[in-house]
Amino acid sequence: xxxxxxxxxxxxxxxxxxxxxxxxxxxxxxxxxxxxxxxxxxxxxxxxxxxxxxxxxxxxxxxxxxxxxxxxxxxxxxxxxxxxxxxxxxxxxxxxxxxxxxxxxxxxxxxxxxxxxxxxxxxxxxxxxxxxxxxxxxxxxxxxxxxxxxxxxxxxxxxxxxxxxxxxxxxxxxxxxxxxxxxxxxxxxxxxxxxxxxxxxxxxxxxxxxxxxxxxxxxxxxxxxxxxxxxxxxxxxxxxxxxxxxxxxxxxxxxxxxxxxxxxxxxxxxxxxxxxxxxxxxxxxxxxxxxxxxxxxxxxxxxxxxxxxxxxxxxxxxxxxxxxxxxxxx
Amino acid sequence: xxxxxxxxxxxxxxxxxxxxxxxxxxxxxxxxxxxxxxxxxxxxxxxxxxxxxxxxxxxxxxxxxxxxxxxxxxxxxxxxxxxxxxxxxxxxxxxxxxxxxxxxxxxxxxxxxxxxxxxxxxxxxxxxxxxxxxxxxxxxxxxxxxxxxxxxxxxxxxxxxxxxxxxxxxxxxxxxxxxxxxxxxxxxxxxxxxxxxxxxxxxxxxxxxxxxxxxxxxxxxxxxxxxxxxxxxxxxxxxxxxxxxxxxxxxxxxxxxxxxxxxxxxxxxxxxxxxxxxxxxxxxxxxxxxxxxxxxxxxxxxxxxxxxxxxxxxxxxxxxxxxxxxxxxxxxxxxxxxxxxxxxxxxxx
Numbered sequence: 124x125x126x127x128x129x130x131x132x133x134x135x136x137x138x139x140x141x142x143x144x145x146x147x148x149x150x151x152x153x154x155x156x157x158x159x160x161x162x163x164x165x166x167x168x169x170x171x172x173x174x175x176x177x178x179x180x181x182x183x184x185x186x187x188x189x190x191x192x193x194x195x196x197x198x199x200x201x202x203x204x205x206x207x208x209x210x211x212x213x214x215x216x217x218x219x220x221x222x223x224x225x226x227x228x229x230x231x232x233x234x235x236x237x238x239x240x241x242x243x244x245x246x247x248x249x250x251x252x253x254x255x256x257x258x259x260x261x262x263x264x265x266x267x268x269x270x271x272x273x274x275x276x277x278x279x280x281x282x283x284x285x286x287x288x289x290x291x292x293x294x295x296x297x298x299x300x301x302x303x304x305x306x307x308x309x310x311x312x313x314x315x316x317x318x319x320x321x322x323x324x325x326x327x328x329x330x331x332x333x334x335x336x337x338x339x340x341x342x343x344x345x346x347x348x349x350x351x352x353x354x355x356x357x358x359x360x361x362x363x364x365x366x367x368x369x370x371x372x373x374x375x376x377x378x379x380x381x382x383x384x385x386x387x388x389x390x391x392x393x394x395x396x397x398x399x400x401x402x403x404x405x406x407x408x409x410x411x412x413x414x415x416x417x418x419x420x421x422x423x424x425x426x427x428x429x430x431x432x433x434x435x436x437x438x439x440x441x442x443x444x445x446x447x448x449x450x451x452x453x
Numbered sequence: 454x455x456x457x458x459x460x461x462x463x464x465x466x467x468x469x470x471x472x473x474x475x476x477x478x479x480x481x482x483x484x485x486x487x488x489x490x491x492x493x494x495x496x497x498x499x500x501x502x503x504x505x506x507x508x509x510x511x512x513x514x515x516x517x518x519x520x521x522x523x524x525x526x527x528x529x530x531x532x533x534x535x536x537x538x539x540x541x542x543x544x545x546x547x548x549x550x551x552x553x554x555x556x557x558x559x560x561x562x563x564x565x566x567x568x569x570x571x572x573x574x575x576x577x578x579x580x581x582x583x584x585x586x587x588x589x590x591x592x593x594x595x596x597x598x599x600x601x602x603x604x605x606x607x608x609x610x611x612x613x614x615x616x617x618x619x620x621x622x623x624x625x626x627x628x629x630x631x632x633x634x635x636x637x638x639x640x641x642x643x644x645x646x647x648x649x650x651x652x653x654x655x656x657x658x659x660x661x662x663x664x665x666x667x668x669x670x671x672x673x674x675x676x677x678x679x680x681x682x683x684x685x686x687x688x689x690x691x692x693x694x695x696x697x698x699x700x701x702x703x704x705x706x707x708x709x710x711x712x713x714x715x716x717x718x719x720x721x722x723x724x725x726x727x728x729x730x731x732x733x734x735x736x737x738x739x740x741x742x743x744x745x746x747x748x749x750x751x752x753x754x755x756x757x758x759x760x761x762x763x764x765x766x767x768x769x770x771x772x773x774x775x776x777x778x779x780x781x782x783x784x785x786x787x788x789x790x791x792x793x794x795x796x797x798x799x800x801x802x
Contacts, residue, residue: 184644
């Protein structure tokens, strides 16, 4: 019983904590990606906004899809959603729960990218430097011969010749970056508030149903893992038997030539720690395996293990030759 | 229970995690190779494009082929594809599945190289600097340069230390512009790749899930069967060699006869105890001559056995057509192992 509990706990913690771990790793990867990415504002009026907003929003989309792909629950959810009912009715609440859990995990890395971008400020400076009113700032270079819009578009590029020895560029950059950081912190505060309210308020609504859906979604995950595991063990036994049988059949072809009987070549006499037959579950042909896998998908079995769980115990009564009871298990 | 857990982890980790690990290592290697590689644009109009695009395209092809070389499953796929049908049909879906999974793993390192190259921008700058539109980057005063001279000047843009046309074109602005386009291409490429991967992974269960379960099982089975066959052959070879040497020594010294009898007696004792591992004689599985072993190995490839491991009743006709030598074998074979019976004792209470 204890061993079973340990195994269940291992599965439970393993599945969710693995997903959480992968989620956090992806968020760290997104931070690393941002720091190693060489932000390169074009400093041309037509392209500044496009580039900056592209860098701010396209990588989050990529990270979101990556988060969905990497998550194990995506497969579980999709399979539960599209399978035919078979002998087991489908519970849409479970699919919805899995979907929302997967989305929440997948949204972490994109949010981290957006926040890091805003807090750093380079994207904002690149996109909105042209929208700043230069009259608020002193020291604007007015002898360069280029028009105002193009001048403002060059603000994000510090190595440009136009702004050498000029405090104007630094002032505008600081101003826009300050806006960017304010927006970043506000978004972070909003998200944290949302998360806190959600956690606090959720138990007020439908907690019992929530417990059920969480249990069954965990169950589906564990069931799929166990099915894959059983298939792997079965394949191994099948392969071992097949190879042995092949050698035996070759040896039978050669029996005519031997004088003595083949010495002890029945491998199943071995006293193994686990039964070979158990692992094969009576499935010994390729058509049977195909049928098992087909039925598993098209006609999922019902959630009722009474027959296996409650096997009748054998009670033995020992009697002597007169019919008197010597010892009894009853 | 724990033993199952460990075995399963070993099996699983051996095949999939190992390949994913190799995949990840190759991706990191490709990123590291790019940063260690010293990009060296020739800055000549005739060679810029070839060099820039070559750096973008040739290493990914190399990584892709390397992925195939490093993947153990390639030989398994080739073997399964080319073997004669024998007693076992070939399933093209299994071959396709194996090929797809090998290809997917091999594509990761090339994708990483292409993304890193595009994000860095140097190869784009090198390849397309001659196609720059001067109206955007001209510095106002454009001296009347001959076309060939202009092209040569534009080709020098990627090389900071060689460029000498600052009055004609602003090198900084031009290189920034090209790098920006390169990065946009890089992000677009990554987005497309991720969308394709998403479609394949997340949307596939909507179609052909049952077939997928089947092909996954059988491709894994083929891999395991190959490993088990090699294991059995290795064990057989060991025992064969040991007995061969023993027989040689026995034949050389005739007084070893006595020992041989004692050896058999010891074997019987261990049979009764049932705890000692299989003796070498047992491991030979009845195959004791070079020709026989050659025949075993030959038949394993040319005539794979059917996928049916039921204990057939030898009196009934076999569906797979092996030679039925009932007349001889029934006398020589040991009787079938006793059937397991469940006996229920009903109490009189």
